[in-house]
Amino acid sequence: MTAERPSDRLVDPGDPLPPLPGHSSRGRLERVLRAGKFAVTAELNPPDSADPREVYDRALVLAEVCDAINATDASGANTHMSSVGICSLLTRAGYAVIMQISCRDRNRIAIQGDVLGAAAMGVANVLCLTGDGVQVGDQPGAKPVFDLDSMSLLETIRIMRDDGRFLSGRRITVPPQVFIGAAVNPFAPPQDDRPAHMGKKVAAGAQFVQTQYCFDVPLLERFMARVRELGLHEKCFVLVGVGPLASARAARWMRAHVPGVHVPDAVVARLEGAADQKLEGKRLCIELIQRIREIDGVAGVHVMAYRQEELVSEIIAASGIMRDRRPRASARRPTKERIA
Amino acid sequence: MYAVRLWSVRRAGWLESLYNGFEGILIRLDPLWRRIGYGRLEAPVAAVERGVKGLLFDCRMCGQCVLSSTGMSCPMNCPKSLRNGPCGGVRADGNCEVKPAMKCVWVQAWTGARAMRGGAAIVRVQKPVDHRLEGRSSWLKAARDKAGAPAP
Numbered sequence: 300m301t302a303e304r305p306s307d308r309l310v311d312p313g314d315p316l317p318p319l320p321g322h323s324s325r326g327r328l329e330r331v332l333r334a335g336k337f338a339v340t341a342e343l344n345p346p347d348s349a350d351p352r353e354v355y356d357r358a359l360v361l362a363e364v365c366d367a368i369n370a371t372d373a374s375g376a377n378t379h380m381s382s383v384g385i386c387s388l389l390t391r392a393g394y395a396v397i398m399q400i401s402c403r404d405r406n407r408i409a410i411q412g413d414v415l416g417a418a419a420m421g422v423a424n425v426l427c428l429t430g431d432g433v434q435v436g437d438q439p440g441a442k443p444v445f446d447l448d449s450m451s452l453l454e455t456i457r458i459m460r461d462d463g464r465f466l467s468g469r470r471i472t473v474p475p476q477v478f479i480g481a482a483v484n485p486f487a488p489p490q491d492d493r494p495a496h497m498g499k500k501v502a503a504g505a506q507f508v509q510t511q512y513c514f515d516v517p518l519l520e521r522f523m524a525r526v527r528e529l530g531l532h533e534k535c536f537v538l539v540g541v542g543p544l545a546s547a548r549a550a551r552w553m554r555a556h557v558p559g560v561h562v563p564d565a566v567v568a569r570l571e572g573a574a575d576q577k578l579e580g581k582r583l584c585i586e587l588i589q590r591i592r593e594i595d596g597v598a599g600v601h602v603m604a605y606r607q608e609e610l611v612s613e614i615i616a617a618s619g620i621m622r623d624r625r626p627r628a629s630a631r632r633p634t635k636e637r638i639a
Numbered sequence: 640m641y642a643v644r645l646w647s648v649r650r651a652g653w654l655e656s657l658y659n660g661f662e663g664i665l666i667r668l669d670p671l672w673r674r675i676g677y678g679r680l681e682a683p684v685a686a687v688e689r690g691v692k693g694l695l696f697d698c699r700m701c702g703q704c705v706l707s708s709t710g711m712s713c714p715m716n717c718p719k720s721l722r723n724g725p726c727g728g729v730r731a732d733g734n735c736e737v738k739p740a741m742k743c744v745w746v747q748a749w750t751g752a753r754a755m756r757g758g759a760a761i762v763r764v765q766k767p768v769d770h771r772l773e774g775r776s777s778w779l780k781a782a783r784d785k786a787g788a789p790a791p
Contacts, residue, residue, distance in 0.1 A: 403719075407767060429719055429726040432737040443719065450723030451767040466767070484727030492749040495762060496724045503723075503764045511727050558728030558736040 313390035313421015314630050323460065323506065324478040326423020327395045327627040328367040332507065332536045337592060337620055338599030340397060340509065340538055341365040341611055341628075345379035354380065354388045360608050362629035364615040367395040367424060369509070369601070373404060375557065376436025383413055390421040393630025397480060397509075398422045403430030406446035407455065411465055414456055418475030426480040426509060427452040431558050450503045453481055457504030481505035483537075485522035486515060486561035494525035497535075507536040509601040512553075514544075514562050516590050523596050532596030539591045542603040543610050544580040547571040581610055588618040640694060644716070645742065647695045651711035651751035651758075654695075658707065662781055669786035677783055678791060685776040702772030702780065708760040710751025717744040722765040724748075 315325035322329055331338045341361040346353035361368055370385035386398045398417050400410060414425065429449040433441045447455060455466050456479055463474040481500040485493050497508060513519050519539065526532050544550045544562070547570040554562045566583065573579035588600055600620070604611050615621055647654060665672075672680060685700070692698030692713075696706060699715035705722060706713060714722045718737035725745035728736030733746045752758035772780070783790070 429721060431728060432718060434737055445719045445721070447767050448719070448721040448723050449726075450721075450764055454764055455767075482727055484729075487725070487727055487729040488731070488733040488743065489725065489729075489746045489749050499724060499762050499764060502762070559726075561731065 311391055311421070313423075314393040314395070315421060315423070318476075322478075324423040324476050326367070326478055328397065328424050329478040329506075331366045331627055332598055336624060338367075338536070338538060339365040339615060339620060339626065340367045340369055340599065340601045342369040342371060342601070342603040342605075343385065344606060344608065345371055345382075345385055347379055349380075351388050354385055355392065357608055358389055358392070358394055361611055362394055362626065364612045364621060364626050365602070366599075366627040367397050368628055369397045369399060369426065372399040372401040372428065372430070373436070374399070374401075374431065376403065376431045376433045376438065376441075378437060383417060386417055386422050387420055395424070395628045396422055397424040397426050399426045399428055400452065401428045401430030402445050402447045402449060402452055403433065403443055404441075406444055407466055410447065410452065411455065411459065414459060414475050414477070415471070418477055422477065424478045424480060424507075425456060426482065427456065427505070428482050435556065435558060449481060450500060453479060453500060453503040453505055478506055479504050480507040480509060482511070483508045484511040484559050486511055486513070486518055487559045490518070490522070494522060494529055494531070497526065498529050498531055501531055501535045505535055507538060507598070509538045510540045511559050511561075512540045512542055512603065513587060513591060514566050516587065516594075518561075519591065520594060523594050527596050532598075536598035537596060538599040538601040539594075539597055540601045540603055541584055541587050541591065542605065543577075543584040543607055543614060544570060545607060546576040546580065549580075581614060584610075584614050585617045588614070588620060592618075592620060640697065641741070643694055644697045644713070645747070648710060648712050648747045648751040649754075652754040652756070654711050655707065655755045655757060662778075662785075665778055665782040666786045669782055669788055672779070672782060673788060677779055677788065680779060681776060681791075684779050685774065688776050688778050700774050701768055702775035702777055703769060704777035704781075705765055707755075707757060708763055708765065709745075710748035710753070710755065710758065710761060712744050712748040712751050714744055714748070716741075720768065721745065722768065724761075 343357050370382040372382040382399050386396045389396045427449045433439055433443050460474050463471045483497045547567050550562045550567045553560050570576050570579055602611050689700055696713040697716050698713055701715050725743055729743045735741045735743050752761040
């Protein structure tokens with residue numbers, strides 16, 4: 300135990316739980332997953348604003364129904380408030396966050412520094428991503444960095460945490476105690492090789508994965524069957540990405556413009572044929588969650604409701620997946636009391 | 640050249656044997672390379688390597704070749720320079736997210752790896768690129784490393 304220091308009164312550690320053997324982090328998401336509960340994570344749409352209330356307004360809505368909030372890192376290569384900034388705001392208010400880290404915008408020097416900073420603020424979970432190409436975003440003339448790739452990023456953070464060293468070998472005095480995640484896309488080619496690719500991510504350090512949007516359950520079932528054969532579901536928690544489609548037009552747009560999203564024609568046709576397309580999109584999402592939950596080896600869902608956060612709580616409530624327990628994303632104690 | 644690059648992936652098994660033989664010779668000739676001096680060989684060998692591998696693989700001379708672990712599909716041609724597998728953005732037709740007219744380097748890599756005896760190496764996690772080695776010869780590096788010669 301370190302001695303008391305004058306700086307102690309300045310420290311807001313976020314909301315860490317007591318350390319547990321066999322756990323990498325002191326966060327609530329890892330607890331939920333290791334306890335065998337069906338976890339729910341949700342993506343927060345980052346504001347194009349410097350107003351912290353825009354982050355908190357969205358977090359309040361999501362935290363009612365999920366176990367951790369994903370702070371995206373300029374997803375779709377569009378500039379928004381940064382994931383580090385959002386995590387700083389959210390951890391100060393006691394929320395459980397998953398900090399997304401993309402390899403597109405920062406090199407290994409910047410990323411390793413951010414991981415230390417994030418852990419110091421109480422970020423317990425990180426998600427290692429390659430990142431969408433700059434050509435799809437609002438700054439297509441930007442220089443793509445891609446110094447690391449998602450795999451070497453996973454390994455880098457694992458080395459920092461477990462060996463207490465930077466990639467260079469230099470020592471870290473207090474390593475970042477983070478639960479490490481990765482993304483997988485079972486729906487993009489080469490589909491047959493995606494499970495082995497996930498195995499590689501697990502070997503590199505991934506303890507949980509969040510998938511791209513799932514609108515094709517048979518394809519997911521095929522992927523999961525292979526994941527089970529490889530025993531990956533025993534080493535890594537699989538959270539399947541879901542989200543409501545606002546309309547057939549939105550579905551077509553997404554298919555054409557968001558890299559790696561696979562929306563089967565039948566799904567578009569179903570929305571097209573509905574009297575209320577938005578309601579049908581919501582129904583479809585609820586159905587997907589219920590079907591995904593039945594697949595052996597799936598540990599939870601990751602809800603991405605782009606510009607439709609208000610729907611998330613209705614969807615989770617209607618799906619029944621949180622019926623027997625309390626969501627864990629918000630602090631156990633109110634912020635003011637926690638900091639005092 | 641793009642067409643040759645695709646041809647090379649189709650001949651991945653054959654190119655693997657060819658390279659293994661070639662590398663064996665390079666390693667055996669280590670005493671000769673030492674006598675001439677690895678440093679003095681660097682520029683001419685790198686130039687030959689650039690020509691040959693440029694034609695066959697669209698090689699970018701990263702200086703730390705991993706073709707034997709990537710199905711003879713050069714990962715430096717990936718616009719995101721991914722060394723460890725495809726990103727999640729691969730198009731439904733198997734083409735690149737960033738360059739829609741190009742086949743995904745990693746879809747190609749997995750195909751090539753299936754034709755190689757050592758194809759299973761594709762699941763090995765590759766370290767991040769060491770940018771100091773850019774433009775240098777991977778052949779000489781392999782000979783030097785595997786023969787146990789001192790690093791430059």
